Amino acid sequence: MFNKGKRTFTEDSLKALTKNQDDIQFTEITVLSRKAFFIFVNGVIDYTEYWKLAQDLTSSSSDKIHSYDDLMHFFQPFLFNVAHTEKELMTELFDGKIALVLEGKQEALLLNLPSSKTRSFAEPTTERVVRGPKISLIESLSDNIALIRQSTKDQSTVVRKIKTGSEEKKEIAVIYNKNLAKQHLVDEVLSRIEKVKKEDILDSGVLEELIEDTHYTPFPQIQNTERLDKVLASLKEGRVGIIVDGSPFALIAPTKVDMLLQSPDDYYERWIAGSFLRLLRYISVFITVFLSAIYISLVSFNSGMIPTELAMTIAGTRQNVPFPPFIEAIIMELTIELLREARVRLPTPVGQTIGLVGGVIIGQAAVQANLVSSIMVIIVSITTITSFTVPQYSFGLGFRALRFGAMGIAAILGLYGTTLFFIIFITHLAKLTSFNEPYLDLRQLFNKKKQRDFLIRLPKKAGNN
Amino acid sequence: MKLVVHLIGLFVAISLLSGCWDSEEIEDLSLLVGVGIDLGEDDQLSLTHQILLPASGQSAETPAPSYENATVLARTVHDAIREVAMSKNVLFANQQRLIIINENVLKSLPLDAVINQFIKDNDTRRSCIIMVSKDPAEQILSTGEDGSVPSNDLYSLSENISATSKILPSITLGQTSASLQAAGSFAIQSVSIKEKMLKLDGAGVINNHSELAGMLTADEVSYMNWLEGNIEGGIIVGEHKGKRFSVEVIDQTNKEIKTTVNDSQVTIDISTEYNTRLSEDWYSNEDSFSSSYLKEIEKAASRTAGRDYSRQIAK
Incomplete structure (x- = not known):
């Protein structure tokens, strides 16, 4: 299907590859007095930005851009990568990049003008509290990680990403505090995810079933939550958070019966x-x-x-x-x-x-x-x-x-x-x-420190962790 | 998978084979609350079973529980219980709270024989209360206001010991059994009908041969309570400066029994002390805040009580 090895990109072969893909747009322009065209998936890019860029390019192409290096320089702020093969180009194209292909060139420029399709952060819908933070995770992995990073501001918080799926398109992030989480726990979590990385995971619920200890029980052995404060608290407790791209529910492992019966309210109220x-x-x-x-x-x-x-x-x-x-x-x-x-x-x-x-x-x-x-x-x-x-x-x-x-x-x-x-x-x-x-x-x-927060929660004194 | 199939098979087998053969729905049982024992004709016992009838219908206001009495003649207690099964649902004695024995029964039969079935039976609670009656037990179990159940009324009356000293602490089936095993006499609360009302009235004394030795009046019960220190509450009425007053007993603080043998003459000194409260005083110039006034009242009260004691001992 793909033409192997380095060779020049042609419009015909690219069009053949994207046959029946009606949302792929080809826009022809002239750069460096050569025929060139932009290829992108309509909708996943920021069209306004792209339009401005294309206008700038055509208006300034005559006086400013005289060589291929000038072109590279022009695109510097948006340049993501350079594709050398058709396969590379296609992968990045469907990942939301804009490809600029010049006739007769052996490489194509990949521009990054993303328009993210995510909802904004909102109140948690499944785990409501009367008093406490009102923000929940969303479907975007990068936003979720950014949110956690911003809230912890702690350099000992570690984010490990694992690509999963049959084509390794989906990312799973494993988040933990490297000073508090036990190493063998982190290794266990990573190795269990590693084992199932070939599966297509739509939601954290699917992953939960794949990595849990046993299937023969009505009880969940991994906690899931869409509350940011729960994730942050569990990181503080040395537990490991697992966030799947596309799922607003983070998994937290390990968990215990008493943790599943705790609500954030318990800590925010008297x-x-x-x-x-x-x-x-x-x-x-x-x-x-x-x-x-x-x-x-x-x-x-x-x-x-x-x-x-x-x-x-x-x-x-x-x-x-x-x-x-x-x-x-x-x-x-x-x-x-x-x-x-x-x-x-x-x-x-x-x-x-x-x-x-x-x-x-x-x-x-x-x-x-x-x-x-x-x-x-x-x-x-x-x-x-x-x-x-x-x-x-x-x-x-x-x-x-x-x-x-x-x-x-x-x-x-x-x-x-x-x-x-x-x-x-x-x-x-x-x-x-x-x-x-x-x-x-x-x-x-029977543990003096832990019994203060087990069946009942006794008041916490400052500096008495 | 095979294991799951086996487990399901096991579950189905257990459910089908065991069924629910032990189960008896609550509405299919006759809820027995009280048993009255009288003497019948031909050397037979006449047993009255008081059965609660559930209020039928699903009306919003719950009507007071009604009851019916099933009276049968039989040669033994257990025989009578089986006799009832011919006309009513199976008797269910787990909720039984009262056994009333007519004094005539106790005059011809020893107490341990009469209550023997109830003790051997694992259905009847050992906390079931025993009373003796001067009137026929059957009549007692059908006396009371409309809508109230005589067994329940008597049961709650027996809890009034904190308000009056004239009733005995209720004696249960278990205690009776224990007292019968131990040598010595004991008293059982008696009940009678006064002007179509049930009244706890006096007591029957069972001697160490488990026979009814005699009956006590309500006042005598009170004196006995004073001597034994069973008082949990009650009133002493006395006179002070020609006016009446009442003193409420709160609790006993001290009790001492001294026995001295003096030339074949046994003297038993019983001294008790009680915490009390002046609860009523008809003397208009009362001064409840001065301790000397209270001392006088105290003296008057103990004089009254002492007089009653001596009467009891004389008896």
Whole structure:
């Protein structure tokens, strides 16, 4: 396809190479009394700048530019490289460069007039805080790195770039603090990315799956965030950030259960409020997974453990319900999960209607039709609300899925089964690793320095890191 | 992949084979809250089971729980429980909080025989309260205002010990069992019907042969509480300068028992001290801030209490 080796570029051969590429523009001009033409991909270059340049060139070509060196000098501020082969030229052309080809010359000038197609920095959409920085990462890798550089202003912050993809077009940046991050961790991260560099990575989520420790778990072993302050904080903690070009979500490795339950708010608000909210999150995780299971086991197996008055109420609401509590719970939980999924897919104005339909109509109607009991609706609503409190969305997804397992085992084995599930659940968390670091790290409880910021956050004194 | 298939197979097998055979939905059970035991005809026991009926319907306002009583004649307690299953849902004794035994039953049968089934049964809680009754237990379990459940009423009445000294600390099934094992007598709270109202009234004394030795009146229960130091609250009414006053007991501070043997004569000195509070005084020239005035009241109160003590001991 390409003409091998050095030879002169001709319009015909270049046109043949870009056949059917309708957004490639050829503009013919005359330079040094020779026929020449600009080639570029329309839209990816800064057209106004290019137009000015082309005007300057034609108007000044007669009196100022007398030789090829003059031409090189003229283009000096924009000159990116010189292409010698057609292959080189094509690669750079599709990377957003403007090629100036002179008939009969063995090289083409590559000019850099980029117009970046990125959105501006905005507020984070998935991880909102009430108080704290309101800036999030965007899809452009260079902007993201610049943002981090600007915020750290620290020369010990290291940015390593790895080209990936089948044609090595996509860059992944690995960012760490060389004084704080352990070398073996950095090496591990780099070698894992190195292994998958042939894959085409569209988003950091794809990379996450490729480099995680194990696939057989509902829990993410790598933290992802679009918050700049989270990335900066993790660099300070000696962790490694991984940013994929084209994804506003940075990956942070390694991570631990307690880190996934922390929110930046915890640090920006007063420590008592922050600690309270953090404890609330731990409780809500437990409720998310186990409340429906406990309800099922209490109603079907261990009725004696319900206080008498409550037992009467539950028996009253369940009286005309034809299903056992497990089926009842599955009906409601599935409905809620469907509503949530539908809401994510729908455009925003319609999404709100779904919330209304789901909450009011289905809940109310199902109770009135005696399909489910009103207590069950309360239980399911509580588990749904609590599942939203996990700051890391993907971590919360894991708990949502596990809830069904807990309900199933509760329906078969009752409270004994629920206890069993809890033990399996904790064992599984304890067995997981994130980049060879323990995922559920309870050693922090016994470390005087670390326990100050574990289950609760105790106030920090200056100079007491 | 093979492992996953095996796991799924295992899960399906467990679910299908085990099913939910142990599960009993709460609405399919008869929620038993109280049992009343009377003597029936032909040397039989008459057991009254108080079952809570869940409020049916999904109305917004929750009507007070209603109940029904199932009375059956049977030769033993367990027999009676099975007898009920012929007309009601299976009895579910986990929530049972009260056993009322008529005094006539205790006159013909020892207490340990009557409560034997409840102790052996792993469903009944050991924290279930035991009471004796002068009126038939069946009547007691059907007395009370509309919408209230007599078992629940009695259960909450027994918690009023902090307000009056005239009721005994509630005695549970477990404590009864323990007291029966230990030699020595003990008292069980008695309940009776006064003007269509349930009233905790007096106590029954069980001797060390687990027989009912006799009944005490409410005042006697109070004196007993004073002697045993069971007082958690209560009022002493006395007279001072011809006007009445009440003193509220707060807690016991000191108790001493001295036994002296003097020529085949045993003397037991019991001295107790209580923290109290002057809660009411009809004397118009009262001076609650002067300590000498309070001292006088104190003396009057202890005189009253002392008089009552001596009456109790005489008995």
